[in-house]
Amino acid sequence: xxxxDRLSGNExxxxxxxxxxxxxxxxxxxTPSTEIPQYFAQYVADGKVDTEFITVxxxxxxxxxxxxxxxxxxxxxxxxxxxxxxxxxxxxxVAASSRLPIVLAVSCRALTGPININHDYSDSMxxxxxxxxxxxxxxxxxxxxxxxxxxxxxxxxxxRLPIMICEDGFITSHAIENIELxxxxxxxxFVGEYKPEHYLLKEENPLAxxxxxxxxxxxxxxxxxxxxxxxxxxxxxxxxxxxxRTFGRKYGLIEEYCMEDAELAIVLMGSSAGTAKAAVNELRxxxxxxxxxxxxxxxxxxxxxxxxxxxxxxxVAVLDKxxxxxxxxxxxxxxxxxxxxxxxxxxxxxxxxxxxxGRDFTVDHAKRxxxxxxKIVATGEVxxxxxxxxxxxxxxxxx
Amino acid sequence: MAYNLKEQLxxxxxxxxxxRLCAGCGAGIVCRAMMRAVEPEDKAVICNATGCLEVSxxxxxxxxxxxxxxxTAFENTSATAxxxxxxxxxMKRKGKIPxxxxxxxxxxxxxxxxxxxxxxxxxxxxxxxxxxTYFCYDNNAYMNTGTQRSSATPRFASATTxxxxxxxxxxxxxxxxLTQIVVSHGSPYVAQTTLIGNLxxxxxKAHKAIYTQGATFVNVLCPCPRGWQxxxxxxxxxxxxxxxxxxxxxxxxxxxxYRLTYEPKKKLPVEEFMSLQGRFKHCFKPGNEWTIEAxxxxxxxxxxxxxxxxK
Numbered sequence: 001x002x003x004x005d006r007l008s009g010n011e012x013x014x015x016x017x018x019x020x021x022x023x024x025x026x027x028x029x030x031t032p033s034t035e036i037p038q039y040f041a042q043y044v045a046d047g048k049v050d051t052e053f054i055t056v057x058x059x060x061x062x063x064x065x066x067x068x069x070x071x072x073x074x075x076x077x078x079x080x081x082x083x084x085x086x087x088x089x090x091x092x093x094v095a096a097s098s099r100l101p102i103v104l105a106v107s108c109r110a111l112t113g114p115i116n117i118n119h120d121y122s123d124s125m126x127x128x129x130x131x132x133x134x135x136x137x138x139x140x141x142x143x144x145x146x147x148x149x150x151x152x153x154x155x156x157x158x159x160r161l162p163i164m165i166c167e168d169g170f171i172t173s174h175a176i177e178n179i180e181l182x183x184x185x186x187x188x189x190f191v192g193e194y195k196p197e198h199y200l201l202k203e204e205n206p207l208a209x210x211x212x213x214x215x216x217x218x219x220x221x222x223x224x225x226x227x228x229x230x231x232x233x234x235x236x237x238x239x240x241x242x243x244x245r246t247f248g249r250k251y252g253l254i255e256e257y258c259m260e261d262a263e264l265a266i267v268l269m270g271s272s273a274g275t276a277k278a279a280v281n282e283l284r285x286x287x288x289x290x291x292x293x294x295x296x297x298x299x300x301x302x303x304x305x306x307x308x309x310x311x312x313x314x315x316v317a318v319l320d321k322x323x324x325x326x327x328x329x330x331x332x333x334x335x336x337x338x339x340x341x342x343x344x345x346x347x348x349x350x351x352x353x354x355x356x357x358g359r360d361f362t363v364d365h366a367k368r369x370x371x372x373x374x375k376i377v378a379t380g381e382v383x384x385x386x387x388x389x390x391x392x393x394x395x396x397x398x399x
Numbered sequence: 400m401a402y403n404l405k406e407q408l409x410x411x412x413x414x415x416x417x418x419r420l421c422a423g424c425g426a427g428i429v430c431r432a433m434m435r436a437v438e439p440e441d442k443a444v445i446c447n448a449t450g451c452l453e454v455s456x457x458x459x460x461x462x463x464x465x466x467x468x469x470x471t472a473f474e475n476t477s478a479t480a481x482x483x484x485x486x487x488x489x490m491k492r493k494g495k496i497p498x499x500x501x502x503x504x505x506x507x508x509x510x511x512x513x514x515x516x517x518x519x520x521x522x523x524x525x526x527x528x529x530x531x532t533y534f535c536y537d538n539n540a541y542m543n544t545g546t547q548r549s550s551a552t553p554r555f556a557s558a559t560t561x562x563x564x565x566x567x568x569x570x571x572x573x574x575x576x577l578t579q580i581v582v583s584h585g586s587p588y589v590a591q592t593t594l595i596g597n598l599x600x601x602x603x604k605a606h607k608a609i610y611t612q613g614a615t616f617v618n619v620l621c622p623c624p625r626g627w628q629x630x631x632x633x634x635x636x637x638x639x640x641x642x643x644x645x646x647x648x649x650x651x652x653x654x655x656x657y658r659l660t661y662e663p664k665k666k667l668p669v670e671e672f673m674s675l676q677g678r679f680k681h682c683f684k685p686g687n688e689w690t691i692e693a694x695x696x697x698x699x700x701x702x703x704x705x706x707x708x709x710k
Contacts (some may be wrong), residue, residue, distance in 0.1 A: 023486060068471070090472055094471050199487075200469060
């Protein structure tokens with residue numbers, strides 16, 4: 001029986017952690033993820049978990065401690081945001097290449113310049129090449145559900161990669177919404193025990209982790225890691241299928257909303273999906289064939305699935321909530337567009353960068369995007385491929 | 400039981416021959432001696448910072464280490480060790496490791512990975528008091544990248560980023576006194592040692608550090624033939640001179656109590672330590688005599704300060 005409650009995204013993730021009872025949690029605070037370790041510290045203080053809770057002196061050290069613990073044979077977790085994730089950068093790559101299935105909760109927040117504590121994906125997108133699996137939540141329920149699935153995905157034998165469970169800073173991390181929680185025992189049974197094959201503290205067989213890999217060996221390690229990331233796609237779907245059987249909520253790599261006959265589509269991630277769905281509903285009521293693709297999993301990138309979902313559309317706008325500074329669009333657009341390159345028939349595509357540093361994204365914004373797509377279809381003119389939306393000076397805005 | 404090198408050497412090696420460290424490098428001796436200080440019935444997990452030792456002892460697919468070993472990065476060895484220690488504690492508590500089994504957690508890094516880039520994670524782990532022992536093999540510069548100065552490089556040493564030249568007499572600053580900084584953390588056992596004689600001083604300190612509960616620290620002066628520019632066979636001679644000139648005094652601090660473990664019968668002039676090494680060659684050029692005097696004054700001052708603490 002699931003339990004109805006009202007929780008913020010951070011408390012939902014902390015609750016999932018309590019239910020899983022990881023072996024080691026190494027923490028360092030940063031807004032807006034700080035609440036996760038704070039809730040957890042109270043669980044430790046109240047004897048609700050028997051986790052070793054290490055209060056380290058930086059995010060670089062929190063992930064390093066997780067590496068030591070995971071390699072030693074334990075489930076290790078941490079949480080961070082923004083500059084904290086950027087400070088972990090080096091260790092993210094090492095953890096992934098060492099094939100340690102650490103679970104990292106990220107309350108996504110803008111990177112500094114200027115300093116800003118609100119939401120966008122400049123932190124997690126900057127780590128898209130780190131080798132971590134990345135799963136994004138639309139709301140607190142998904143943040144909780146994704147977290148419950150995280151350990152099993154990461155620990156899958158032919159995957160063994162660390163994973164980021166991402167929620168939108170403040171929008172999801174702090175907003176309190178209704179949620180269905182699962183019973184502690186049911187969660188424990190679903191997640192299962194961690195039984196690594198090789199680990200530092202295995203008595204009968206010592207292990208060496210983190211070698212110097214010369215040119216004659218390095219590439220094999222990287223290719224094996226790339227294969228593991230490809231395998232993660234299947235693992236994510238397998239775990240999602242079992243999750244649906246157990247708890248009844250369905251997840252995929254992407255979520256298609258009114259896409260079957262859609263002519264105009266938006267591709268985006270996270271909490272904006274809820275807003276865009278409201279716009280789709282309004283437009284559908286007016287007879288506009290609008291649809292939405294929400295990208296749940298960004299790593300591994302479900303390029304074929306997205307391409308398939310939008311292939312029949314006439315015009316598509318990809319909405320990037322991180323700048324990327326490529327000079328020609330954000331990362332979600334670049335990857336989505338590149339995966340459409342070999343389609344027989346493909347839609348006109350534009351990229352719109354929006355919502356940086358917590359800038360609002362409203363139903364009206366989403367409707368304006370669909371209006372622009374209508375215009376592209378009507379005129380055959382794409383206009384600027386890459387633009388920004390929601391700026392103070394509306395003359396510069398998406399028309 | 401009295402220390403006997405022959406008996407010690409009859410123990411099974413836990414740091415294997417065939418590693419790629421240079422001839423005349425102190426790090427291999429440190430590793431062998433460090434592992435001899437772990438009781439044969441106990442296991443160890445070694446956490447190693449990026450550096451000469453790491454690239455020389457664990458080049459895929461070979462490892463010189465008999466015990467479990469982990470290298471993650473340059474600046475985070477103490478944090479990695481913190482995680483291993485946490486894992487050990489929780490696995491013991493949950494019965495995943497038998498109560499009677501003893502695993503010692505050791506961290507090892509050069510002065511770059513300890514004094515400088517790894518200083519924050521070291522300080523954090525010391526403050527938290529994880530049960531582990533950190534060994535610093537201090538070779539006075541960033542040797543793996545080619546002898547760039549570190550905060551452990553002594554004043555007047557010529558390093559590739561503080562070269563001697565017509566306008567330069569080598570490094571301008573004295574070395575950071577890391578051993579004292581670690582003492583200030585309140586660590587239950589801190590020691591300074593090097594490779595002299597039958598390695599009794601090293602062994603006893605390493606053993607005490609490893610078998611003292613809490614975050615303990617052993618700072619080992621560990622010459623580098625490439626960076627210090629001496630013939631490989633002079634390694635032990637240079638260590639002995641570092642001790643007899645009081646450039647590197649041997650002492651330990653147990654729960655805040657200082658104890659000198661070696662006092663030279665005759666304190667030799669610093670010049671004798673410096674003259675054997677190419678990195679101080681410029682100090683002996685006419686007109687640079689003052690550098691040797693200044694080096695002597697610094698050593699004398701530090702020695703007097705230490706003696707006062709050991710009283």
